[in-house]
Amino acid sequence: MRASQLMAQFLCGCWRSSASASDLTEAELNFIQPLLQSSGAGGLAWWQIRHSPLHTAPVGNALQQTFRLQTLLAAKHEMEIQNLFRLMREANLEPLLVKGWAIAQRYPAKGLRPYGDIDLILRPRDRAQAEALLNRLADKTFRVDFEHEELEDFEDQRYEDLLAHSQLVKLGDSDIRVMSEEDHLRFLCIHLLRHGAWRPLWLCDIAVAVEARPAAFDWQRCLGDDPTQAGWVLSTIRLAAELLGAQIDHTPAAKHRLPKWLMPMVLKQWEHPGSADHAPPELIMTSLRHPSHLAKALAARWPDAISASIRMRAPFNEKPRWPFQLANYVRRVTDFGKRLASLAVKHNL
Amino acid sequence: MTTEEIKPQARSEGLVIQELADEVLVYDLQRDKAHCLNRTAALVWQHSDGQNSIAEIAAQVGQKTGAAVDEALVWLALEQLSKAHLLPAIVKAEVGKKSLTRREVIRRLGIGAAVAIPIVTSIVAPLAVQAATCLGAGSPCSSGAECCSGLCSGTCVGGRPGGNI
Numbered sequence: 001m002r003a004s005q006l007m008a009q010f011l012c013g014c015w016r017s018s019a020s021a022s023d024l025t026e027a028e029l030n031f032i033q034p035l036l037q038s039s040g041a042g043g044l045a046w047w048q049i050r051h052s053p054l055h056t057a058p059v060g061n062a063l064q065q066t067f068r069l070q071t072l073l074a075a076k077h078e079m080e081i082q083n084l085f086r087l088m089r090e091a092n093l094e095p096l097l098v099k100g101w102a103i104a105q106r107y108p109a110k111g112l113r114p115y116g117d118i119d120l121i122l123r124p125r126d127r128a129q130a131e132a133l134l135n136r137l138a139d140k141t142f143r144v145d146f147e148h149e150e151l152e153d154f155e156d157q158r159y160e161d162l163l164a165h166s167q168l169v170k171l172g173d174s175d176i177r178v179m180s181e182e183d184h185l186r187f188l189c190i191h192l193l194r195h196g197a198w199r200p201l202w203l204c205d206i207a208v209a210v211e212a213r214p215a216a217f218d219w220q221r222c223l224g225d226d227p228t229q230a231g232w233v234l235s236t237i238r239l240a241a242e243l244l245g246a247q248i249d250h251t252p253a254a255k256h257r258l259p260k261w262l263m264p265m266v267l268k269q270w271e272h273p274g275s276a277d278h279a280p281p282e283l284i285m286t287s288l289r290h291p292s293h294l295a296k297a298l299a300a301r302w303p304d305a306i307s308a309s310i311r312m313r314a315p316f317n318e319k320p321r322w323p324f325q326l327a328n329y330v331r332r333v334t335d336f337g338k339r340l341a342s343l344a345v346k347h348n349l
Numbered sequence: 350m351t352t353e354e355i356k357p358q359a360r361s362e363g364l365v366i367q368e369l370a371d372e373v374l375v376y377d378l379q380r381d382k383a384h385c386l387n388r389t390a391a392l393v394w395q396h397s398d399g400q401n402s403i404a405e406i407a408a409q410v411g412q413k414t415g416a417a418v419d420e421a422l423v424w425l426a427l428e429q430l431s432k433a434h435l436l437p438a439i440v441k442a443e444v445g446k447k448s449l450t451r452r453e454v455i456r457r458l459g460i461g462a463a464v465a466i467p468i469v470t471s472i473v474a475p476l477a478v479q480a481a482t483c484l485g486a487g488s489p490c491s492s493g494a495e496c497c498s499g500l501c502s503g504t505c506v507g508g509r510p511g512g513n514i
Binding site: 040071079 | 365366367369374375376378383385472473474475476
């Protein structure tokens, strides 16, 4: 069995409070441990085996250490979020927190999910003020990301709509503003797809969001009016069910059919689920200075079928993906060339 | 300073503390180090409030665990807490004079001691590279090397990071 299939089998249901080990052997867990750790699923892996004999094995100890460290870093991250919201509100800014803690708070324990940047959504016209505010901060230990490709053509009006449907969630004595369950599930699905679905953790987030949804969950709002986007969201939820055993009964995704290429593509991505595997291998500018490296750098930027489909707004169906990959590639190369030219003009080169 | 006069006080500044079911986790923000205290070590640390003597700490830990606790056990815990910088320096010197090795404590208490030997361990674990490894379009930058595209004009021009969590 491939490592990615083994990882999917092992992570089945790992986000639930009752999570317990699958029947993996110690050797199998040893085999997938590096993938689990590098993809950010180490804490969830510990949760799966915490009541099994594997928890005392060396691999179990290593995973428990990850869980412990993530627990502490999560507490630190929560303090940073509280401080950030306080600062923003003092400046009359009301951000929406997405991904990260916004979904992690639905998991049963703090150490299950790692954190990266703090992802905030603001009114586009408020962004410069927020960035200036952050630049004045003495504490530069955390990074805030205001850039979210998931929200295409994002304008003030769209922010007002998200804000109107948003909710406040308690974090200590602070109220943190997060998207509505519907908007956030859609956002998480599109984020996963835009990045080619390479982190299993992102699919766990989808499973958590679907299983923890309130009874009054508005599927119409979640799926939206665009059938292509609705298809992406439904496919992602279906993937969470097929690969990780998410409960999707009584959802529109229950009867949704996945295109045949999608699941093998996700499993292929999961063979390399570490950030290092997905960072640009060499900066294009560096390659330009060393033409012999250019071909390799360009080849490494060939898009995967999933992210290319999303970026070209292609529906998920049985049609081949390579035309979308090619179109996306050409578009990116062209865009890059245009930016390079405008930069050259700007600097009189 | 006599044993009765020593009243250790746990450090409280610059720490992130998380209590789990049977252990306490501590993150030292000043040193960027994480520690795991087992129940006995955690109880000694929690009762080191600057008011309790070693004998009083032993008695209070004994109350919590439901078993008699030898002062040697408290000294061993303090020794380890001190090494992890979880006690202020002033106590360190005194602890150094009084403390016993783990082996000595086990010999003194016997292997079947009712209370677990205090253990403070460092938490070391690989973590996923969580943040983006390069800056995406629009991020403030000072050189092209910081940007995914390699192009910096005050903010990064083009390019996207590798996928944040």
